[in-house]
Amino acid sequence: MSKTILVAEDSASVRKFIILALKLKGYNVIAVEDGMIALETFSKEKIDLLLTDLNMPNMDGLTLIRNIRQDKEYSELPIIILSSLSDERDIKAGLEAGANSYLIKPFNQKKVQYEVSKYLE
Amino acid sequence: MSGQLFKFGINKPKQEETVKTITETVSQEMTDSEFKEFRDEIYKLCGIYFTESKKYLLEGRILKRMAANNIKTFSEYIRLIRNPLKKDELDRLYEAITINETYFFRAPQQFEALENIIVPEILANKKNIVMPTFRIWSAACSTGEEPYTLALIVLESLRHKYPNVSFQIVGSDINQSVLETAKQGIYKEYAIRNIPKPLLSKYFKQEGNLYHLSNDVKKLVKFININLYDPNQVKLVSQCDVIFCANVLIYFDLPSKQQVVSYLYNALNVGGYLFIGYSESLHGISKSFKLVHLPKAMAYQKE
Amino acid sequence: MNEIINKLKNSIIAEEQIEIINSIIENKDFDIKLIDILVGKLSDPNRGIKDAVYRALINYPDDLKELVANKVAPIIEQRQIELRNLAGDILLKLGIYSSKPLIKYLKVEDFDVRKFACDILGLIDNGDNVDLIIQLFDDNDQNVVLSAIEAVGNIFSRNEAKVDKNHILLSLFELFRLNNDNYQPQLIDTIGKIGGNEAEDFLLDIIRNNKDLYLKINAIDSLATVGTSTEICNSLLNEMHLYPKEIQTIVLKTAIAIAYRLESMPEIPPSTREIARKALLDSDLNISSAGLVALGENYNNDDVEYLVKFYDKTNYDTQQYLLFNLLENSNNDIFAKFIDNYFDCRINSDNQSQNLEFLITLQSIWENVSNEKQHFALSKIIQTIIEKNCINKTELIEILANFDINLLEQVKQIILDEKNNIEDIDDIHTLFNNIFNLK
Numbered sequence: 001m002s003k004t005i006l007v008a009e010d011s012a013s014v015r016k017f018i019i020l021a022l023k024l025k026g027y028n029v030i031a032v033e034d035g036m037i038a039l040e041t042f043s044k045e046k047i048d049l050l051l052t053d054l055n056m057p058n059m060d061g062l063t064l065i066r067n068i069r070q071d072k073e074y075s076e077l078p079i080i081i082l083s084s085l086s087d088e089r090d091i092k093a094g095l096e097a098g099a100n101s102y103l104i105k106p107f108n109q110k111k112v113q114y115e116v117s118k119y120l121e
Numbered sequence: 122m123s124g125q126l127f128k129f130g131i132n133k134p135k136q137e138e139t140v141k142t143i144t145e146t147v148s149q150e151m152t153d154s155e156f157k158e159f160r161d162e163i164y165k166l167c168g169i170y171f172t173e174s175k176k177y178l179l180e181g182r183i184l185k186r187m188a189a190n191n192i193k194t195f196s197e198y199i200r201l202i203r204n205p206l207k208k209d210e211l212d213r214l215y216e217a218i219t220i221n222e223t224y225f226f227r228a229p230q231q232f233e234a235l236e237n238i239i240v241p242e243i244l245a246n247k248k249n250i251v252m253p254t255f256r257i258w259s260a261a262c263s264t265g266e267e268p269y270t271l272a273l274i275v276l277e278s279l280r281h282k283y284p285n286v287s288f289q290i291v292g293s294d295i296n297q298s299v300l301e302t303a304k305q306g307i308y309k310e311y312a313i314r315n316i317p318k319p320l321l322s323k324y325f326k327q328e329g330n331l332y333h334l335s336n337d338v339k340k341l342v343k344f345i346n347i348n349l350y351d352p353n354q355v356k357l358v359s360q361c362d363v364i365f366c367a368n369v370l371i372y373f374d375l376p377s378k379q380q381v382v383s384y385l386y387n388a389l390n391v392g393g394y395l396f397i398g399y400s401e402s403l404h405g406i407s408k409s410f411k412l413v414h415l416p417k418a419m420a421y422q423k424e
Numbered sequence: 425m426n427e428i429i430n431k432l433k434n435s436i437i438a439e440e441q442i443e444i445i446n447s448i449i450e451n452k453d454f455d456i457k458l459i460d461i462l463v464g465k466l467s468d469p470n471r472g473i474k475d476a477v478y479r480a481l482i483n484y485p486d487d488l489k490e491l492v493a494n495k496v497a498p499i500i501e502q503r504q505i506e507l508r509n510l511a512g513d514i515l516l517k518l519g520i521y522s523s524k525p526l527i528k529y530l531k532v533e534d535f536d537v538r539k540f541a542c543d544i545l546g547l548i549d550n551g552d553n554v555d556l557i558i559q560l561f562d563d564n565d566q567n568v569v570l571s572a573i574e575a576v577g578n579i580f581s582r583n584e585a586k587v588d589k590n591h592i593l594l595s596l597f598e599l600f601r602l603n604n605d606n607y608q609p610q611l612i613d614t615i616g617k618i619g620g621n622e623a624e625d626f627l628l629d630i631i632r633n634n635k636d637l638y639l640k641i642n643a644i645d646s647l648a649t650v651g652t653s654t655e656i657c658n659s660l661l662n663e664m665h666l667y668p669k670e671i672q673t674i675v676l677k678t679a680i681a682i683a684y685r686l687e688s689m690p691e692i693p694p695s696t697r698e699i700a701r702k703a704l705l706d707s708d709l710n711i712s713s714a715g716l717v718a719l720g721e722n723y724n725n726d727d728v729e730y731l732v733k734f735y736d737k738t739n740y741d742t743q744q745y746l747l748f749n750l751l752e753n754s755n756n757d758i759f760a761k762f763i764d765n766y767f768d769c770r771i772n773s774d775n776q777s778q779n780l781e782f783l784i785t786l787q788s789i790w791e792n793v794s795n796e797k798q799h800f801a802l803s804k805i806i807q808t809i810i811e812k813n814c815i816n817k818t819e820l821i822e823i824l825a826n827f828d829i830n831l832l833e834q835v836k837q838i839i840l841d842e843k844n845n846i847e848d849i850d851d852i853h854t855l856f857n858n859i860f861n862l863k
Contacts, residue, residue: 011543013574017609020641023670030707036404039412043419055540057513058404059412060505071414084539084567106566106606109638126648126681127713129745131792174740178784181823220777352446368777379479383446386472387439408510409475424471 003048003120007031008038008064009082010056014107018051018082021109022116035059039067047077049119051112054083054094062097069098078119082107151180155195159183162199166211167295168350168377169218182217189213215296219372221263225270225308226315228367230417231396235363236274238415239394243362244283246392256289258361258388260349261369265303265342266312268292269334271365272341273320291358293347300344306334350377355384362390367398375406382407386423395421425455432461438470445476454484456491463495467507478510482517489521497525500540501532508540515544523549530556535565542568546575551583554592561595570610573599577614581649593622600626609642616646624650631656641671644678648710651682657690664696673703673711680714692718701727704734716742721753728758732765736778740785748789751797760804767812779809783823 005027009015015031022029030045032038036059038052050068054061061081068074081094084105091102101115151159159179160171171179183198190210192198202211226232240255247253259268268290275288294300313321313332325332347354349369364385370378385395386409395410396418397403403410403421410421428444435441448458458480465477484492492514499511515522522544529541542560545553557579560572576592593615600611612630615623627650630643644660651657660679664672676699683689692700696718703715712734719727731750735743750759766782783805790798802824809820 011574013577013610013613016613016645017642020609020645020671020674021638023674024638024641024668026668026670028670034404036412037402039414040402040404040419042414043417055505055509057509057516058408060509062505067412067414071416073416085536106570107609108606109609110605125713126677126710127684127717129713129716129742131744131748131789174788175784177787220780222777352443352450380446380450383442383472383476383479386475387442407475408478409472411471 002026002028004028004030004046005049005051005116005120006038006041006045006047008033008035008050008052008056008061010034010053014053014105017107017109018112021112025113025117027116027120033057035061035064038064042068042071042074047074049078049080049116051080051082051116054081054085054090062093065094065097065099080112080115080119082112151176151183151195155199156180158199159195162202163214163218164374164377166350167215167348168374168381169372170374170377171218179218183214186210186214186217212297216298219263219296221296221299222368223263223266224312224315225266225273226317227267227270228396228399228418229315230399231365231420232270232274234415234418234420235271235396236278239363239420240279240283243392244286252285252287254287254289255283256291256361256363258358258364259290259292260347260364260366260385262292262294262303262344263296263299264308264312265292265300265306265344266308267365267367268303268342268344269306269338272338273316273324275341276324276337277320288341290342291345291361292342293345293349293358295346295348297346300346303342303344304339306339308332308334349381349384352380352384355381355388359388360390361388362393363396364389364393365396367396368401370397370401370406378406383409386410389423391423393423395423397421425453425457428453428455429457429461432458432465438472441465442472442476445473445480449476449480449483452483452485454480454488456488459484459488459492459495463492463499466496466499466510474510478514481514484518486521489518490524493518493522493525497522497529500529501534501537512540512544516547519548520550523553527553527556530560535563535568538563538565538568539571542571542575546571546578549575549579551579554579558592558595561599566606570607573607573610573614577610577617580614580619581617589618589620590622593618593620593626597626608639612639612642612646616643616648616650619650624652627651628656641667641674645674648678648681651678652686654683654686654688654690657682657686661690661692661696664699672699673706673715676700676703676718677708677711677714680718681710684717689717689720692720697727701730704730712738713742716746721749723750723754723758725758725761728761728765731762735766743785744789747786748792751789751793751801756797756800759801763804763808767808780823783820787823 005022007015007018007022007029009018009031010033012033015033019029019031030041030047032041034056035052038050039059041047050065052061052064061083065079065081068077068079079099080101080103081099082103082105083090083094086104094102100119103111103115156176156179164170183195187193187195187198190198190201192201201207202214244253244255257268257271259271262268271290275290279286279288292300292303309331313325321332324335324338326335327333345357347357349355366385370381373381382403386407389395394413399418403412409423411424413420413422428448432441432444435444445462448454462477462480465473468474468477481492481496496511496514500508500515502508515526526541526545529537530545532538538560542557545557549557554576557572557575560568563569563572573596596611596615599607612627615626624647627643627647631640631647634640634643647656657679660675664675664679667675676696700715700718703711703718706712706715716734723731731746735746738746750762767779786801786805793801806824
């Protein structure tokens, strides 16, 4: 059974690039535009990895990650941040919130595929 | 959606010999402008919005009311419901245009979360109060199945755990006649089909194919007639710890949804929770709540 | 108005402030003097107040929207993520009126702010400011450059921008030649959105000649809006099986989109039909629609289970289209199987109103359907609904009455025959009488 990756990213184009990159590697991908929809999706689907941006309307990435980590079922869920925020403070905040990895944009398909495979293979 | 590539429609021409429908038989089909008039009037009254695709539905319901009142034209009927002295007919209209589907234990995951997580959490914050109350509001409760379900949960488990807490349950609906039915507490097979058997035998008395709710349960619920779109009426219920508002918002359009949700926000205590339908979402409707992810359910918390 | 302003300024109770703002919205009391105080409250810690202010600001009348945008725009320079995103959301909802206020932020020092402003402009601008955005192609921050490329694409996908296409395309082709693989996918996407012959040639070149599978797939995806030849459509259909399984639905989408635009739908071989079925379940609207188009108007047995799942996720127009094909253009047993499967999913579940909606949608296409098909369909539906006990009887009868009054006797007989399932024979008799009395 292929693994399911949830992608939270507000840019439609970047969403598309991530979907294509992950589908090429055989993953099932659900892509949403903000943290609120992402959190709702957790109640409806089985998710094996979360890839999230930080800057999103309605619920930003940090809030999303904190909410997910509060749920015992998802304490081990691999979470990767993909963000253009490159400030050290942002990276620290992301990892402290519970993310496993932090990728700095621009999106690079090989980097994302590699990072995801670290957790799902 | 960015650049929709396909558009669907039916291009087969209408048949020459059309089948007679009931509306044609009574030689009455609602014109587009009549539909708009009804749609706008209903929207003004209660926030429910009939989209173009629901024109058939509205037409059928209005025709029924016209027949019941012996009225022949749509314009006559709209005059009737605009008449402030004819509240009765307005109530009948509300009954006709709302879908009153409900049954006991319709959302077991939400009730479980309420019992196991939310009640303990909220009461922990009230532990310095000598005789605290816990108020639950079932908004748009129709014939009462939801508030009575909550009452069953209170009686069956919460009361023992929290003997000094006064649990209050309010059920409201825009439609007075369904509330009258709710107060009777008499239900048929369809409504009780999800009730766990032990609860059914403990709290209901079966007479033929009807099930009568015991007085203990009925006593716990207060029923009030409230139009959620009217801010003054919504204020009749306040300081709630939990609000259930399931399968109601889907009938509103975005502005009226936003309005109603804002009223519900004000009706909640800080730390209180709002539950909406399982497949519904407040996304795009309200930013005021914190989305809380519970096991198998979702709720919205007022922080 | 001054009274309202004072109340807002002085109130310390959140619910009170929310109430005041709600009545401003309901009464459309959008005064210019309120803007400052409302914008100030965007940073209120109380979320209910934030929500109310948000709704108020985005509903301001058009002649004041630019003023609101001017007051909100500076907030995008603040560091707090939530507040910045809220401001961005407001600027987005204000639409074109936010363009002028945002332009100056394309030149600030903070690259995050430049990017943020550029992103929003891409979603709201009508093309007037494309030149300013293109200047960011030379920005020293890669994310800003990407943002600018994306923004240009977004602007073009909404309107034929007033700037010369070729001029922009040349800049984009040049950027592509830099071979920066951070830029390639976005460049392909934007070039596709700009469209035209040169764009099509560029995409075809990548599809035919580029060795990088990832770039090829991006190009195929972008070709959906640009492709103009049946040749490429056919070669995509023929080569579909060569692509990785998960990507095949995207190839299908592009092939079908081109064929649809050219109004020449090719025959879909059985192997492709399987891919079309899978496409139906995709969450991307264009992919699932392509799947539906590819299946044609005559459905077969294997299609049914996918059509059932697809039906609930799609919109009203598509539902009508689907039902019409099922009824009129497909074999009776296919329609029957659909009905069996559709209502099967709904026993004991929460979907009474969805069942009713199904019938209402069916009714809306009823007059387009031939008589024999109507009779068959109605009998099948009634039989199934009663068997599976999934619609409230009174509602069912009322709706069926609207279908065909001549069939009412038939309906009545079938229902009465199923006595074991009916609770209220009396109710039904009364109801029937009422319906007949309407004549």
